[in-house]
Amino acid sequence: MRLIVIGGDAAGMSAAAQARRGRGPDELEIHAFELGRFVSYSACGIPYWIGGVVDGRDRLIARTPAEFRKAGIEVHTRHEVTGIDLDARTVTVRDLDAGSTRREGFDELVYATGATPVRPPWADITGKGVFGVQTLEDGDALREWLATEKPETAVVIGAGYIGVEIAEALIKRGLRVTLVERAQQPMGTIDDDMGALLATTIRDLGIDLRTGVTVQGLETANGKIRAVATDAGPLPAGVVVIGLGVRPNTALAEAAGLPLGATGGLRTDQRQQVAGGVWAAGDCTEVHHRVSGGQVHVPLGTHANKQGRVAGINIGGGHATFPGVIGTAVTKLCDLEVARTGLSSAEAARARFETVTATIESTNRAGYFPGAVPMTVKVIAERETGMLLGAQIVGRTEAAKRIDAFAVAIWNRMTVGEMTGLDLGYAPPYAPVWDPILVAARKAEQELDRHRP
Amino acid sequence: MRLIVIGGDAAGMSAAAQARRGRGPDELEIHAFELGRFVSYSACGIPYWIGGVVDGRDRLIARTPAEFRKAGIEVHTRHEVTGIDLDARTVTVRDLDAGSTRREGFDELVYATGATPVRPPWADITGKGVFGVQTLEDGDALREWLATEKPETAVVIGAGYIGVEIAEALIKRGLRVTLVERAQQPMGTIDDDMGALLATTIRDLGIDLRTGVTVQGLETANGKIRAVATDAGPLPAGVVVIGLGVRPNTALAEAAGLPLGATGGLRTDQRQQVAGGVWAAGDCTEVHHRVSGGQVHVPLGTHANKQGRVAGINIGGGHATFPGVIGTAVTKLCDLEVARTGLSSAEAARARFETVTATIESTNRAGYFPGAVPMTVKVIAERETGMLLGAQIVGRTEAAKRIDAFAVAIWNRMTVGEMTGLDLGYAPPYAPVWDPILVAARKAEQELDRHRP
Numbered sequence: 001m002r003l004i005v006i007g008g009d010a011a012g013m014s015a016a017a018q019a020r021r022g023r024g025p026d027e028l029e030i031h032a033f034e035l036g037r038f039v040s041y042s043a044c045g046i047p048y049w050i051g052g053v054v055d056g057r058d059r060l061i062a063r064t065p066a067e068f069r070k071a072g073i074e075v076h077t078r079h080e081v082t083g084i085d086l087d088a089r090t091v092t093v094r095d096l097d098a099g100s101t102r103r104e105g106f107d108e109l110v111y112a113t114g115a116t117p118v119r120p121p122w123a124d125i126t127g128k129g130v131f132g133v134q135t136l137e138d139g140d141a142l143r144e145w146l147a148t149e150k151p152e153t154a155v156v157i158g159a160g161y162i163g164v165e166i167a168e169a170l171i172k173r174g175l176r177v178t179l180v181e182r183a184q185q186p187m188g189t190i191d192d193d194m195g196a197l198l199a200t201t202i203r204d205l206g207i208d209l210r211t212g213v214t215v216q217g218l219e220t221a222n223g224k225i226r227a228v229a230t231d232a233g234p235l236p237a238g239v240v241v242i243g244l245g246v247r248p249n250t251a252l253a254e255a256a257g258l259p260l261g262a263t264g265g266l267r268t269d270q271r272q273q274v275a276g277g278v279w280a281a282g283d284c285t286e287v288h289h290r291v292s293g294g295q296v297h298v299p300l301g302t303h304a305n306k307q308g309r310v311a312g313i314n315i316g317g318g319h320a321t322f323p324g325v326i327g328t329a330v331t332k333l334c335d336l337e338v339a340r341t342g343l344s345s346a347e348a349a350r351a352r353f354e355t356v357t358a359t360i361e362s363t364n365r366a367g368y369f370p371g372a373v374p375m376t377v378k379v380i381a382e383r384e385t386g387m388l389l390g391a392q393i394v395g396r397t398e399a400a401k402r403i404d405a406f407a408v409a410i411w412n413r414m415t416v417g418e419m420t421g422l423d424l425g426y427a428p429p430y431a432p433v434w435d436p437i438l439v440a441a442r443k444a445e446q447e448l449d450r451h452r453p
Numbered sequence: 454m455r456l457i458v459i460g461g462d463a464a465g466m467s468a469a470a471q472a473r474r475g476r477g478p479d480e481l482e483i484h485a486f487e488l489g490r491f492v493s494y495s496a497c498g499i500p501y502w503i504g505g506v507v508d509g510r511d512r513l514i515a516r517t518p519a520e521f522r523k524a525g526i527e528v529h530t531r532h533e534v535t536g537i538d539l540d541a542r543t544v545t546v547r548d549l550d551a552g553s554t555r556r557e558g559f560d561e562l563v564y565a566t567g568a569t570p571v572r573p574p575w576a577d578i579t580g581k582g583v584f585g586v587q588t589l590e591d592g593d594a595l596r597e598w599l600a601t602e603k604p605e606t607a608v609v610i611g612a613g614y615i616g617v618e619i620a621e622a623l624i625k626r627g628l629r630v631t632l633v634e635r636a637q638q639p640m641g642t643i644d645d646d647m648g649a650l651l652a653t654t655i656r657d658l659g660i661d662l663r664t665g666v667t668v669q670g671l672e673t674a675n676g677k678i679r680a681v682a683t684d685a686g687p688l689p690a691g692v693v694v695i696g697l698g699v700r701p702n703t704a705l706a707e708a709a710g711l712p713l714g715a716t717g718g719l720r721t722d723q724r725q726q727v728a729g730g731v732w733a734a735g736d737c738t739e740v741h742h743r744v745s746g747g748q749v750h751v752p753l754g755t756h757a758n759k760q761g762r763v764a765g766i767n768i769g770g771g772h773a774t775f776p777g778v779i780g781t782a783v784t785k786l787c788d789l790e791v792a793r794t795g796l797s798s799a800e801a802a803r804a805r806f807e808t809v810t811a812t813i814e815s816t817n818r819a820g821y822f823p824g825a826v827p828m829t830v831k832v833i834a835e836r837e838t839g840m841l842l843g844a845q846i847v848g849r850t851e852a853a854k855r856i857d858a859f860a861v862a863i864w865n866r867m868t869v870g871e872m873t874g875l876d877l878g879y880a881p882p883y884a885p886v887w888d889p890i891l892v893a894a895r896k897a898e899q900e901l902d903r904h905r906p
Contacts, residue, residue, distance in 0.1 A: 010886070042886065044880060044886075054821055300879065322874065369507060404857065404878055405858055412862075423794070426783065427497060427784050428498045428501060433463070
């Protein structure tokens with residue numbers, strides 16, 4: 001039997017590795033084709049490598065092609081799959097270095113092409129100095145530009161996770177950084193009141209955050225970026241990084257007639273199967289949101305790994321399912337920690353939930369313990385049932401990973417009332433005697449009571 | 454109406470405060486009697502005050518009698534309740550400073566007398582220099598002894614949470630510290646293999662940990678402690694701290710005919726009621742263990758606060774219940790973090806569960822991220838159902854509070870298989886792409902598979 005994997009990062013290589021665990025080389029031949037030069041790396045680590053926090057690109061690589069080969073998985077880098085023929089059970093592959101094209105047959109296919117950065121029409125310019133940070137190659141190119149051109153000014157477009165992380169990386173490298181965001185607050189995945197806390201920190205870092213500003217175009221001179229044109233005037237830029245999010249990379253799948261969902265991602269069943277013997281995993285797919293009940297596109301390494309593993313177990317003869325997501329995400333901006341899970345207020349409204357919210361201030365440790373610093377926790381609950389729908393945390397330290405307790409609570413459809421009784425870890429170095437999570441649940445319970453007839 | 458509260462720490466004062474929220478001063482008169490000089494303080498913070506981490510006793514006090522008085526709660530410190538007459542609805546109170554005794558009537562009574570340190574017969578000596586660390590007065594006395602006697606050697610008896618924390622505090626103050634434990638490993642609330650990791654750290658700190666050693670007596674000279682006699686020979690001691698745990702303080706309740714459980718703690722209903730109009734909360738009670746189904750005595754500030762709040766809400770005319778505990782606990786030994794929740798292997802065996810266990814090594818952050826350090830996670834699952842029964846964590850940083858995700862999972866009776874799909878927070882500064890929790894759940898799932906017919 002022959003397995004072909006398209007895309008050699010988290011999802012694809014997890015699938016390959018798990019399939020190999022299930023079936024030995026005599027039973028299953030595995031070939032992975034990867035467009036780039038690298039496989040199995042942490043794209044999430046790129047901002048930290050740009051900023052010099054992580055020392056060297058190779059640190060981001062989990063497993064090399066040689067290591068996969070040893071495990072009986074043939075990895076072909078710089079190979080682009082240009083077509084899939086589902087009836088003939090073949091893919092067309094172009095060897096980018098040799099310039100040759102060939103066909104490869106498969107019995108099982110894993111589609112794991114990841115996502116493509118959103119690039120508005122105005123980004124389509126001939127001048128150099130405009131970057132994304134999607135692949136290690138992107139990171140290489142950006143670092144090279146910073147080293148050789150030594151720009152003094154940077155404009156980062158889009159204040160989502162990647163935009164904020166890159167803005168921090170560039171200011172650490174000594175650039176003057178402007179962060180442009182069309183919305184009124186950065187990080188649209190959290191509510192505006194929580195985003196405002198983040199905005200303060202961004203500005204305290206010396207980053208010139210411009211919210212409510214729309215980019216209109218890029219200005220070049222002598223083939224290099226010079227400025228970003230916006231509806232609030234031009235912003236000088238010796239380098240531009242675009243962080244406007246990503247879209248599922250599904251062109252090949254669409255051409256082959258595989259089904260896409262409304263989000264534009266590949267629609268799989270719970271076992272990550274798209275069609276008989278065709279599997280998909282990672283940023284090119286859409287996933288089930290357990291709270292809203294809808295399908296969403298959540299490009300995150302943690303889901304890609306889980307989905308890839310599920311696909312691989314099934315290909316390997318086992319049985320596994322991916323249970324969906326609840327939208328948990330965490331990030332760090334210097335010592336500021338930001339976390340969210342479940343639905344934001346806006347998402348809850350879109351999913352037609354009637355909600356109450358509660359926001360509290362507490363501390364990471366007992367108030368009297370050295371290192372105790374403030375933490376803000378916001379909770380969103382369904383008005384009628386009290387069910388926890390979402391939570392957000394902004395704090396200075398020991399804050400973000402507290403979201404996991406909320407995440408497990410949402411996963412299990414707990415009400416905020418039930419949550420007030422939770423037996424969470426308490427000792428003065430770790431929490432006040434009422435953990436911020438419990439304080440927030442209590443406040444939400446009071447809000448629910450106020451809204452009862 | 455008149456409420457009398459016996460005991461002015463976490464449970465009693467939480468009850469008083471909540472009762473006051475429910476009923477104003479015109480409706481409810483509240484009197485709290487406290488044997489000691491302080492109310493509403495963090496007993497858990499005492500080791501950190503002894504060690505100089507927390508600067509001053511007053512930092513541990515959450516609210517003073519004067520503050521309670523302002524809120525319409527009369528607090529009487531240095532008042533010992535010596536008897537309860539349930540039929541007459543009165544208590545007998547002795548004013549320790551005035552030397553006078555009086556009777557006080559009540560309509561509602563909160564019994565919140567806390568716990569009493571276990572003191573074996575050999576601890577009953579006339580010599581000075583032997584301490585517990587149960588109350589702020591205990592802390593005062595120990596600090597005074599350290600300051601005036603300047604002992605060079607200390608023996609701490611019992612290597613549970615308090616013993617370990619006090620041993621660290623004393624070694625920080627420059628004493629030579631021996632920590633004596635009868636069991637083979639410190640911290641009997643975690644499994645021996647996890648305790649062994651802790652033992653290494655204790656010894657690395659320079660604490661002379663003696664496990665498997667039984668104390669036989671205390672030796673004094675000139676009215677002062679000189680040594681601790683053990684079955685492994687005498688240990689020189691200029692100061693001794695006994696940390697052998699605590700027992701529910703129920704003498705008064707027993708004398709009044711209130712029902713005790715098998716653990717020796719007061720047995721309450723879910724609303725914290727012991728008998729009509731008589732409520733109990735905190736370390737003097739026993740609580741329902743949600744995993745074993747049995748009653749247990751778990752003296753912890755976090756439970757005392759919750760139980761007191763529940764009693765107070767009910768007295769105040771509301772309705773609240775305490776849902777029981779699952780045995781979550783965390784502690785810190787220098788930079789070593791130790792956490793547990795649910796049942797240990799020994800507890801699971803006693804509760805007649807057939808189990809499988811899985812232990813994994815992972816890191817707190819992505820392996821390539823600066824500050825990534827090892828973390829050991831152990832998971833205990835029911836063999837037949839896969840239900841998570843317990844979890845333990847030992848790590849260097851960002852480890853202990855991860856127990857909360859396990860705690861919420863146990864609370865909701867998740868299986869380890871379900872847990873492998875959990876959507877937990879991921880970003881390189883916070884976790885590997887597979888959080889240690891997920892890695893442990895996966896390993897446990899594999900163990901379950903191995904044990905299936």
